[in-house]
Amino acid sequence: MAKISSYTTVTPPALTDRVIGTDSVGTPTDSTKNFLIGDIVGLVTTPDLSAVLTAGNSASNNITLTGSGYLSIGTGASLFLGQVTFSENIIFTSTITAGGGVGTAGQVLTSQGAGVSPQWLGVSVPIPTITQVLNAGDNAGGNDITFLNSISTDNIVASGAAGVLGQLMQSTGGGITWVSSVNLTTVQTDNLIMDGGTISADGSVGIAGQVLSSQGVGLSPQWINAASGGGLTWIQKNAAYTAVDGDMVGTRLQSTGYTISPPTSPALGMRFGVQDMSNLGNTYNITIDFNTQGTRWNSQASDLVLTKDSFCVIFEWVSLQVGWALVGGGIQ
DSSP states (O other): OOOOGGGHHHHHHHOEEEEEEEEESSSSTTTTEEEEEHHHHSSOOOHHHHHHHHHHHTTOOOOOOOHHHHHHHOOTTTOOOOSSOSSSSOOOOOOOOBTTTTTOOOOOEEEEEEEEETTTOOOOOOOOOOOOHHHHOTTTTOOOOOOOOOOOOOOOOOBBBBBOTTTTEEESSSSSEEEESOOOOOOOOOOOOOSSOOOOTTTTTOOEEEEEOOTTTSSOEEEOOOOSSSSSSSEEESSOOOOOOOOOEEEOOOOSSEEOOOOSSSOTTTTEEEEEEESSSSOEEEOOOGGGGTBBTTTOSOOOESTEEEEEEEEEEEEEETTEEEEEEEEO
């Protein structure tokens, strides 16, 4: 027989082509015969998936999917994988079963720790309290809370309501509510800017030119005319006298003290003053008689006895509660 290399090569071979080989099981045995390529191919057994995966399960004989190929698992079949490292994207076109379930819309696959199957769980986002929100924004401008000039669809809801135009949010101790005015009970350490609106004190917003004057601890401040020390007409008296609005009564003490009464029928903004012109106030006292008219001074229901030399006091009518407010001079 000639050498195999001397024969013409058939490309590609067909299943009906023949090859020469030794028949080890025929009769007679070990005789030379020709075989169909199709018969030889039929003797090759196709391994199942388990055998392929088992064969590839070693560090030196890995199974590699290349190009655009993919591993397809038929309907109803299962694929159990140990530790697998993926270097490319994983694309799921069907469901993922974890912990015996496929989850519901919106749930995420959450680890339960080593040795425990992951679970499908809903995403839980805690709602922060108003204190947490305000504290988060109060860090010197690094994370400010900004309210837009115009919000067309969204509202800030407090106590089940969005409030009405001009209202403010105020703590009730147990929640937040909308109010038309806010009582400031904390110390203001920065500038307080009033951009429109009014300040109400003791039920009044005052009139143009008045100033807000403290009436002492526990009492509401009052709107009074700004004390300038002027605007009063000087008049000298050396005996008892009832002042009228605008009087600066200069007392001329000689041998005894006497009484000066405030203007009758007082009205907001009325003013009067009393001054010791003789420098004898310590020797001959002057009494300003508020009690007879049933009025007060600086919220006190009493007369005022002046006992200092060269005293000077100026009063202005504020309200029935406060009465005549001491707005100039002094009693010490």
